[in-house]
Amino acid sequence: MKFELRLELYAPTSAYVSKIRAAAQANKLPDIYGVLMEMRDFASLIKAGHILDLSPYMDADNGAWRSTFYKGGLIMNTFPQGSQYEVKPGIYGVPLDINNIQMIYNTELLKMAGWNPGRIPATWDEFIALGDALKKAGIPGMVSGWGESWMIHCFADNFAWNIMGQEKVLATVKGEVPYTDPDWVKVFDLFKQMKEHGLLTDGIVTMINKEAEQTFANERAALAFNGSWCINIYESMNPNLKYRAALPPRVNLQRPMYIWGGTTSFVVNAKSPLKEEAVKFIMWLSEEKQQRYLAKETRNIPANRRCADILSGHTAEFAAAMDNVVHPRLLPLEEYPLVTEAFDKGIQSILIGEATPESVAKTVQEAKVREMEKAAQFLAQKQKQKQKQQK
């Protein structure tokens, strides 16, 4: 049987997300697509019958297909038992490549600042000292797409996990620990310290990641906070750029440093008449040969673990940190979107000197309380309606 394959690309992500939402409402989703949305939307798509449960395919032949992937790549597409989303436990997506977000240091600019490029800051104090050295040498500090809220959130989240650990982060999401807790204030305070010690480039607060990548590639900033996808971008913009990727510096030396990671994954439309063929096609895409080709052409980290030997240079540097990867998606609970917004906007306010870490913590907690109250009211209303219907 032969099929004609039609590929449709959309940019930016928001345009793609709108397209997927509209297609879901009209029951016109493609046979295979990506879910570039939050976990709650992923769950809604599953519950509305738009995504096929791939667990039976993964489990077939003693889990042969499943065993080809890095565990982290699959976790991002898995709904475990007892998650808040009320989705049947299973694997709903197939990772094609995996990525993570780390600190990137321009070794030449570090040298110019009198800093030994072999000594990448491993602790927060060293990081601050590097900021002072850069400031003294007049070299712009860090760039990142912090105008896009998710990247600022990612940076803060890394430190939250390092400072207080997963359990306390989860307890905060559950509403058991307030954002005014000293550990959260400490997280917010890191941004204030970075600003004071010259670690941030002017304009980072509204910078989009494309601009950040261009600035770093053109050696106009010594540091970047970016994902492993940057390897290809930097290579195309400035092949002579000398840099190193490393985990962000640890604040709490008793705990490991975690970083956000993700995958580029595909899901299969459960309502597609060609769903079996779609699964076979994704299986083919995830095979070693295709994955090697993908890794070679894109310099991305392939999701198929059997291709690990192809990784070298910066790709290997990023891949080495895959064990430290976390993501809010891995938590069984998700923070309310408006709390996340208050959190991200609050950090921006600290960076422009408009708010203090304490006042931001208070604002975020107020948003949290408001949203929890709203959720409780909504639940009560829902139960009332249910009871009415039953009567």
Next chain:
Amino acid sequence: MSLQIPLLRKIRPGYIFVVPAVIMLGLFYIYPFFKVLQLSFYEWDGISLTMQFVGLGQFKDIIFFNSSWWQSMWHAAYITILALVFQNGLALVLALLVDRGIKYGQMYRVIFFLPPVLSGIVVGLIWNWIFNGNYGLLNHWLNNIGLANLSRSWLSDPKTALTCVAVIHMWKGFGWGFIILLAGLQNIPRTLYEAARIDGASYWDIFIKITTPLMLPVFVLVMILTVLGTMQIYDIIVSTTGGGPGYHTEVPVSRIIARMLYSSQFGYACAMGLVFGAVLVMLSIAQMKISKIMKRT
């Protein structure tokens, strides 16, 4: 019956001609409006098969408790006020100059109309480069003329970000006003100007006593278009500040999109859209009423 049939025959062709327009209007304007109205009463994420009826709860939240929404409305209003004064002022001055038959008038018409036809995203990116705090042109010029102390990251500084966005919007938008105003000016009979000049009227007298009264309907049109166009500003925001720093350049459309796409609150976003629409309709009615009063006086 015999009387009705000829009457129907007379009417029917008219209806048939109108049907395509009615279908189009119904399909693309009336149905979506009622759908949005319906959704605004529900809490819905835009994907789920079930919706939760919440009545007027979302409207209540928007109107009484959503401070960032009203803040964004004020930002749009601020840009609109600047556009009404400066963008339209510039458009009028340029239209008056071109109407007076200055040299290369045709060329200016083309040049002034170039910014409006450019994509808002492209315009935003170009101006981003001008306003950039690290290697922007504006800071470079300021340094060259000895005003380095004024240098800053224009789009990231809460004191300047919104005004900079307004400047970009005005640069992109003045061409529309220019073209409409020029068309209006060229419709004024030249004989009126000649007669006034023979009577010894100055340029100012001519502008106040002939041009302004005759241009009033055009001014109203330009003002309404400016208000509606500016209040709905979005693309420039996306390509310059993303609504930041903090909430300093958030506008109503960016808030609606944030609720719809990033917070998965489709119904709430629909309610926001209706509140926003109502505000725009009220503004337009107010403008038309004011223009009627001005006409009478």
